[in-house]
Amino acid sequence: MxxxxxxxDATGIVxxxxxxxxxxxxxxxxxxxxxxxxxxxxxxxxxxxxxxxxxxxxxxxxxxxxxxxxxxxxxxxxxxxxxxxxxxxxxxxxxxxxxxxxxxxxxxxxxxxxxxxxxxxxxxxxxxxxxxxxxxxxxxxxxxxxxxxxxxxxxxxxxxxxxxxxxxxxxxxDDRGPGYVRIPAVIEPHMPSGHGEPADPLAGLSKAELRAWTKRHNTRLNRVWSSTNVRYLLSQGRIVDANAILGRAHAVDGVVVHGEERGRTIGFPTANLGDAIEGYLPVDGVYAGWLVDLGPAGEAHQGDEGGDEAFGRLDSRLAAGSPWRWPAAISIGTKPTFSEKTGRHERVVEAYAIADDWLDLYGHAVRVEFVGYLRPQIRFDGADELVNELRRNVEETKRLTAE
The missing domain is CATH 3.40.50.620 (HUPs)
Known part of the structure; x- marks a missing residue:
């Protein structure tokens, strides 16, 4: 390729x-x-x-x-x-x-x-x-x-x-796929309150209930196979449905930076992504997925300068069974800090890689792939309660990634 x-140029001529x-x-x-x-x-x-x-x-x-x-x-x-x-x-x-x-x-x-x-x-x-x-x-x-x-x-x-x-x-x-679906005209992220992959809110509704939902959310028709629909699904935590349209696991890329290291103090050290994240972040919550080490940030760039060799190196790291990928429990949260680069509040992405040893990935470019939604962000009363919940998240992540 x-x-x-x-x-x-200034007049729009290429x-x-x-x-x-x-x-x-x-x-x-x-x-x-x-x-x-x-x-x-x-x-x-x-x-x-x-x-x-x-x-x-x-x-x-x-x-x-x-x-x-x-x-x-x-x-x-x-x-x-x-x-x-x-x-x-x-x-x-x-x-x-x-x-x-x-x-x-x-x-x-x-x-x-x-x-x-x-x-x-x-x-x-x-x-x-x-x-x-x-x-x-x-x-x-x-x-x-x-x-x-x-x-x-x-x-x-x-x-x-x-x-x-x-x-x-x-x-x-014909790139429309299964047809059309109704999506709110303005997509507002909504963190599911329950545990596990959220269901389609329209499933099982009567015609009257569907009309009421459509009116309440000011919806419009969109193709099922559309970027807008994928964004909507991710904004509702519906990872499985979004991945079905993508034909692969949705992912974001970033560079690992030093965080507050609170996870390390309770035995769950995480890779924290910097604020320059590439890719659409799902709604806040905890997810099961994968963490992939793409190599030191300067060397991981795949652009046209590296040609087929760079693409091949990236493909090998992303491949199933690669020694550079690990199952991961992923947390996404929002800070009150406003970013002028995105026009939104800053988001925090932390991935706990389920590996035999601690991974020193500081300064590395990584990819975080999402497999399923686990639970909403919850405030815990103490460290013991948090650790027990994180252990459950790890076991669920192992199960979902094994599937």
């Missing part, structure tokens, strides 16, 4: 590279946040058609996510987010999306820095660039895709354009 990073003078390309476009099963269906179709037509497979990946850029501009008098702004709503970082695309056999990923000037270009102009510069013979999109200024380039409009020009084809993939 080859990764090319592109930044539009200096697109020539991928090949001999081969056409099959292209798809989007932010692909989470790389869930719907995204995977689209990418799989790209590589399938590229192989069939002996063409190159290419993904144009927007980073940062368009919703972050437009939302930030709305809240900051038209300014765009700087590179130091953390996208707390992104399910996965761009590098992780690229890693998954590489595993699926994509030839090129063109990472385009999404700007307001770039967004203002019409979909006709954009597609003309794809045909003229990238040699696009086929554009692959999901059912609800839209692009260009005002998102005017929906599937219907692009199909009409493709048929009229006759220079490229449009291939639409």
């Amino acid at each position: 080859k990764i090319i990073r592109l930044t539009p 200096a697109w590279p020539t991928l090949s003078v001999a081969k056409k390309s099959v292209v798809t476009i989007g932010s692909f946040d989470g790389m869930h099963l719907g995204h995977q269906a689209v990418i799989r179709r790209v590589t399938e058609l590229a192989e069939r037509h002996r063409a190159l497979s290419a993904v144009i990946l927007f980073d940062p996510r368009p919703s972050l850029v437009h939302g930030w501009a709305k809240m900051h008098d038209g300014a765009e987010p700087g590179e130091d702004v953390i996208d707390a709503d992104a399910l996965t970082g761009a590098d992780e999306r690229i890693r998954i695309m590489r595993a699926m056999g994509v030839d090129y990923v063109l990472v385009v820095r999404y700007t307001l000037a770039f967004a203002a270009k019409s979909y006709r102009f954009f597609l003309g660039q794809m045909v003229g510069r990238l040699g696009m013979r086929t554009l692959v999109l999901g059912q609800d895709a839209a692009m260009g200024a005002g998102r005017a380039g929906d599937v219907k409009a692009i199909r009409t354009l493709a048929e009229g020009l006759g220079v490229f084809e449009l291939d639409v993939v």
Whole structure:
């Protein structure tokens, strides 16, 4: 795989590279946040058609996510987010999306820095660039895709354009999965009060009860296979349902820093992640999952500089049975400190790795993978009560990760 990073100029023009003078390309476009099963269906179709037509497979990946850029501009008098702004709503970082695309056999990923000037270009102009510069013979999109200024380039409009020009084809993939689900228009994290994986609150409701719930929460229809739905499920502690849509365990990345070391004093030393966490944090609570050591922070970076060797090294550490991964009981909490980089209160992530020996991971990049919800955050009366509960959490984590 080859990764090319592109930044539009002040007018929104991108200096697109020539991928090949001999081969056409099959292209798809989007932010692909989470790389869930719907995204995977689209990418799989790209590589399938590229192989069939002996063409190159290419993904144009927007980073940062368009919703972050437009939302930030709305809240900051038209300014765009700087590179130091953390996208707390992104399910996965761009590098992780690229890693998954590489595993699926994509030839090129063109990472385009999404700007307001770039967004203002019409979909006709954009597609003309794809045909003229990238040699696009086929554009692959999901059912609800839209692009260009005002998102005017929906599937219907692009199909009409493709048929009229006759220079490229449009291939639409059904990426909706099991259909649609109702989600509150404003997603508010809610920590489940009970122990164990929370159930779907809509399961078993009568039609009248469902209508009442829908009205009370001001819901709207979303695809089941959507990044929005995954965020909603994680915000409610529904890890199993979120993982089913992702096709893998949801995860966040961070660097281990020194904490208050209270866990060590009671026999449960934890790896504490710094505040620069990449990936969407589920609601506060205690979870079962995995802790993966990605290596010293400076060496663990997988970007395009390291190429296939760096991706291969990361894949080996993440693989099942890897000596760098351990079952872990994971705690997430919220501090009253406000972070300007995320626009939210700071979150605390601590992972107790179930290992034979204490792991010295300070300064290491780690990945925390979530398998299931264990319990809400609880205030205990004393150390003995806390230790007994942590022991129960460890046993439950062993059971869930063994499954």
